[in-house]
Amino acid sequence: xxxxxxxxxxxxxxxxxxxxxxxxxxxxxxxxxxxxxxxxxxxxxxxxxxxxxxxxxxxxxxxxxxxxxxxxxxxxxxxxxxxxxxxxxxxxxxxxxxxxxxxxxxxxxxxxxxxxxxxxxxxxxxxxxxxxxxxxxxxxxxxxxxxxxxxxxxxxxxxxxxxxxxxxxxxxxxxxxxxxxxxxxxxxxxxxxxxxxxxxxxxxxxxxxxxxxxxxxxxxxxxxxxxxxxxxxxxxxxxxxxxxxxxxxxxxxxxxxxxxxxxxxxxxxxxxxxxxxxxxxxxxxxxxxxxxxxxxxxxxxxxxxxxxxxxxxxxxxxxxxxxxxxxxxxxxxxxxxxxxxxxxxxxxxxxxxxxxxxxxxxxxxxxxxxxxxxxxxxxxxxxxxxxxxxxxxxxxxxxxxxxxxxxxxxxxxxxxxxxxxxxxxxxxxxxxxxxxxxxxxxxxxxxxxxxxxxxxxxxxx
Numbered sequence: 001x002x003x004x005x006x007x008x009x010x011x012x013x014x015x016x017x018x019x020x021x022x023x024x025x026x027x028x029x030x031x032x033x034x035x036x037x038x039x040x041x042x043x044x045x046x047x048x049x050x051x052x053x054x055x056x057x058x059x060x061x062x063x064x065x066x067x068x069x070x071x072x073x074x075x076x077x078x079x080x081x082x083x084x085x086x087x088x089x090x091x092x093x094x095x096x097x098x099x100x101x102x103x104x105x106x107x108x109x110x111x112x113x114x115x116x117x118x119x120x121x122x123x124x125x126x127x128x129x130x131x132x133x134x135x136x137x138x139x140x141x142x143x144x145x146x147x148x149x150x151x152x153x154x155x156x157x158x159x160x161x162x163x164x165x166x167x168x169x170x171x172x173x174x175x176x177x178x179x180x181x182x183x184x185x186x187x188x189x190x191x192x193x194x195x196x197x198x199x200x201x202x203x204x205x206x207x208x209x210x211x212x213x214x215x216x217x218x219x220x221x222x223x224x225x226x227x228x229x230x231x232x233x234x235x236x237x238x239x240x241x242x243x244x245x246x247x248x249x250x251x252x253x254x255x256x257x258x259x260x261x262x263x264x265x266x267x268x269x270x271x272x273x274x275x276x277x278x279x280x281x282x283x284x285x286x287x288x289x290x291x292x293x294x295x296x297x298x299x300x301x302x303x304x305x306x307x308x309x310x311x312x313x314x315x316x317x318x319x320x321x322x323x324x325x326x327x328x329x330x331x332x333x334x335x336x337x338x339x340x341x342x343x344x345x346x347x348x349x350x351x352x353x354x355x356x357x358x359x360x361x362x363x364x365x366x367x368x369x370x371x372x373x374x375x376x377x378x379x380x381x382x383x384x385x386x387x388x389x390x391x392x393x394x395x396x397x398x399x400x401x402x403x404x405x406x407x408x409x410x411x412x413x414x415x416x417x418x419x420x421x422x423x424x425x426x427x428x429x430x431x432x433x434x435x436x437x438x439x440x441x442x443x444x445x446x447x448x449x450x451x452x453x454x455x456x457x458x459x460x461x
Contacts, residue, residue, distance in 0.1 A: 115246035128161035156208035227331025256284035256326035259429035273323035284327035309424035324351040426456035
């Protein structure tokens with residue numbers, strides 16, 4: 001039997017729904033207009049009907065008929081909404097945003113001119129891990145040696161660890177090795193002594209960024225820590241999404257990382273799917289010099305990544321991130337003492353599928369397009385409960401919206417979905433305008449706040 005195309009299936013579904021509604025309406029009308037048994041007996045006995053009784057009965061029937069018709073109308077609208085949402089995402093394909101054939105025309109377009117600088121720094125942050133070799137080997141394996149962009153590897157080392165320094169120097173003139181000169185101890189409050197490592201890291205980042213952007217005068221840098229694996233298309237990813245950042249002032253970073261990128265929470269076949277997010281992901285990310293010049297004046301003494309997540313620092317800007325991560329951390333041992341590693345980080349899926357970036361139109365990531373397309377599209381999806389969304393064979397469409405109301409409800413849903421449940425300044429990981437997308441059991445699920453959305457509540461912790 002030949003398969004109908006998606007549009008034909010959609011038209012057929014609408015036709016069936018309309019016919020069912022029409023039949024139900026006719027049957028209801030006939031049943032309501034037919035005389036009751038009591039009235040038939042009264043007429044048969046030759047008794048004249050009571051006019052007051054008939055008037056009251058008529059009014060009651062009309063009111064009851066009106067209620068039932070309204071209910072039928074509500075149900076038919078819900079069915080039409082589900083069918084319309086299903087057709088807008090391409091039948092049963094749960095692809096998410098960024099489909100090659102967008103159902104809406106993209107209004108704003110990326111400039112065809114290459115807006116990224118020709119020379120881009122690859123800043124590797126190192127300390128006392130000789131395993132930095134693992135990261136460096138992959139960088140040199142996948143880094144392009146030709147094309148419009150030249151990548152220069154700069155390894156900034158803190159700690160003065162001799163073995164790690166020896167590993168870095170073994171690469172010779174393939175990289176530039178710089179050393180953080182200030183190795184003096186940092187005084188911290190007593191309650192912070194166990195976390196003093198975060199203070200050293202923040203001091204090191206500030207010095208390294210100053211070297212790259214102010215001393216060496218680079219205008220763009222990709223930041224890689226010494227415990228990261230990278231995907232084969234790592235550099236192509238940053239070149240093409242970096243062009244979006246360079247043209248859109250509402251984007252202040254590009255990240256290789258998906259905080260909820262475990263293999264059971266993503267569509268592993270969609271390495272070509274990218275998002276905007278209000279949550280700073282880090283773990284392999286790109287920034288431009290103007291961003292660093294802005295950040296350096298208020299750079300924190302510790303916890304620099306959480307500082308980046310503060311509302312007053314982010315100032316309404318977003319990062320770009322992938323469906324399938326382009327980085328993977330193997331650094332279980334570190335200042336965080338394995339926080340989140342065993343439960344989340346070690347399960348992150350690293351992309352291995354090639355992506356034809358040259359054939360993609362990434363204009364949909366521009367804020368003006370993304371807000372009118374992605375957010376509108378999410379709120380036109382059928383709203384279902386999380387039970388229905390997670391139900392295999394539940395009959396729900398391939399892409400749905402699940403509404404949450406308040407932080408407790410979100411955390412409860414996050415735990416059921418096995419995504420990271422925490423907030424930073426009221427922003428959940430991977431959230432954009434409060435919406436967190438997940439791909440679970442073959443279905444795209446968007447956890448979304450109700451509308452009108454009033455913005456992030458920084459009291460959500």
